[in-house]
Amino acid sequence: MKELVAGIDIGGTGTKFGLTDRDGNVLISNSIRTNARESFDTYLAELHAGIESALAQVGDGYQVVGIGVGAPNGNYFKGTIDDAPNLRWRGILHFIEEFKAYYDVPMALTNDANAAALGEMLFGAAKGMKDFVVITLGTGLGSGFVVNGQVLYGYDGFAGEVGHVIVDINGRECGCGRQGCLETYVSAPGIVRTVQEMLGWSKSDSALRKICYDDLTAATIAEFAQKGDPVALKAFDFTAKTLGIKLADMVAHTSPEAIFLFGGLANAGDLLFEPVRRYTEEFMLNLYKNRVKILPSAIGEQNAAILGAAALIWHDMDSKNEQSPQNISAC
Amino acid sequence: MKELVAGIDIGGTGTKFGLTDRDGNVLISNSIRTNARESFDTYLAELHAGIESALAQVGDGYQVVGIGVGAPNGNYFKGTIDDAPNLRWRGILHFIEEFKAYYDVPMALTNDANAAALGEMLFGAAKGMKDFVVITLGTGLGSGFVVNGQVLYGYDGFAGEVGHVIVDINGRECGCGRQGCLETYVSAPGIVRTVQEMLGWSKSDSALRKICYDDLTAATIAEFAQKGDPVALKAFDFTAKTLGIKLADMVAHTSPEAIFLFGGLANAGDLLFEPVRRYTEEFMLNLYKNRVKILPSAIGEQNAAILGAAALIWHDMDSKNEQSPQNISAC
16 A cells, blocks of 8 residues: 555645655645535534545545644644634644544644745755755745654744744834734835835835735736835845844854745745845854855745645654664674 | 763853763863964863963863763854854864863763753753753854754754844844844843844934944843833844744744843843743744743853763763663663
C-alpha cells in the first residue's frame, strides 16, 4: 500500500483538504465551507466524508497514514483550536481528540503559518535549511519559525508570532485590542490603510483619490504602483520599511538563514522584495548584514496550505526515522 | 577520579576562571588580566598556567573533563571570538583550536549571555524549564535564549540578541554604528543617558542636577530613586517601559516560560522588576498575558560567569547521556 497523508487547512471561509504523497504531490484536493454547520461535530463529520470520498477517488493501493491540520490559533501541544476569532465555534475546540473517532493514525495540528514553514522545508525553497522564517502576507501577517530543523513552538505552542509585534504603541488600532501591531501596517488591509493615511497627509496627485476605502485592495495598489502612481509607490516603500525594521529585530532574536515572504501582498514581487531587502539590510546589526536571504516561497499558492498541513506528519515521520535505533551507529 | 569542568569567562578587563563540579559548586576560582599581553598566545599560556595552578590547589582525586568558555562575540559553531570590540586582539581568535594544545578534553565557547542562560538552567532558577530567556543588564544588554532545552544559536551562532533590537530608528547613537538600539536605553549607561535627557527636558527639582554625566552611575540613580527623587523614579519607569515593549515583541517571537533579569541594573530589585512586569503585561498580545514570569536570577553574581561557562560542557554531557543507545528503550 502506498502511504498518503491527508492535509487539512481550516480557514475562516473554507476548509481545504487533500491527499499528499512523500514527494509533495497533492493527488486530489477538495474543500467544504467552514462555518456552514452550527455544530462542530457535524463539521467534522462532513470533513471526514470529504476525505473518504477523496480516498475512494484515488483508487486502490493507497492508505492514509497520518493527518496534518493547519488552523487559526492552532495549539500544537494540545491538538486544539483556541478561541479562533474567525470561526463560529467559541472556546477550545478539541479537533484531534474528536477526529480520532474517525481515524486511528498519527495526527498533528498547528497554526497555518507554522504548517507553511514545514511545507517550505520539506517541499519548497527551504529544503536543506534548518533555520528560517516563513511570513504570510494576506488578510493578516502570519509567521512560522524553524530553528535547528524544528518548528519553534515555545513554552505553550504559540511562539513564532510576528504579526503582533509592536511598531508604534500609539499606532493603528488592531483587531487584537492593542495599537500599532505590525499586521496593521504590513498585510493586504495594512497597505490599504497606509494609502488612506497618505492620501490625507500628502498633496501628490494620485488616481487612488478616486477609489473609496471600501473598494481599495492591495492588488489595485500594486497595479497603480507598477504604473508609477506616487502614492502607491510611497505606500509600498513605507510598508517595506516598516517590515524591514521589524525583520531586523527578528533576525537579532533568531538569526535565520532565510526569510520567505508568501501570500497576497508578496505577489507584488520586486515592488515589495527589493525595498524589504534594502531596509532589512539597513536596519540589521552588522553581524547579520549580507547574510540573510529574503526570498519568495517556492510552493504554489494553490497547494501550499494542504502541503504545509501534511508536512506536519511527513516531518514527524522523518524525525522518527532519524532517531530510530538502527540509525545510531554505536548501537 | 572526580570530574571537574573548568569555566572561563573572558571580559574586557579580567578573565575569570574556576573549577566546577556537576552540582554547581565552584571549588576554586581566580582571574588574570585579559588585555595585559600583546600576544594572544601568551594570554592563553597564562590562562593555562592559572588553571593548572588551581587544579594543583584542589588536590588529588580530580580531573578536568571539559572546558567551557564565555566570551564577547563568542561563536559557538567555530569556537572562535569574532572581532570583539573590547579585546585588544583584532579579527578572528581561534580560542578552542589553540587551547586544544593544552588540554585534550571537550571544549565549547559561546557568548557570555548564552553561557549565563545555560548556567541558570543547570544550577539556577530555570531548573526544569525548557523555554526561557536570560537578559544581563550591565554595561551593555546581553541575552541568551533557551528553546526546547537548547541554546538558540540560529544559522550562524549569533541568535538570541536583544541588546540591538531597535527602539527608535532615529534614537540614541549606539556603539554598533546604528541608532536607537535597546541597550542605549536599557543598561547601566543607558539609564544614565536617560537621566541626562530628562534633566534637560523636565523642570522637576532633582538632586541629580548636582552630578555631572561622567560621575553619574546606575547605582546612584537607584539610590536617588529609593529616596523618591522624581527624575530618578521617572528614569526607572522609562527604562522599564522601553524594556517591556521590546520584551513583548520577544515573547511573541519565542513564547518563553520565563524571562530572567540579571546584572548591575537588575540589582535595583523591585524598582525595576515591578514596572518591567507591568509594562510587559500591558504590551503583550492577549495569548501570552498572565503567563510569562519575569524573575531575578538565582545564581550569585560572583560565580555566575564561571558556572555559566562550565554549564556549556555539563549540559553537553547531560544531552549525550540522554541520547546514548542504552537510554533508547526500543534498542
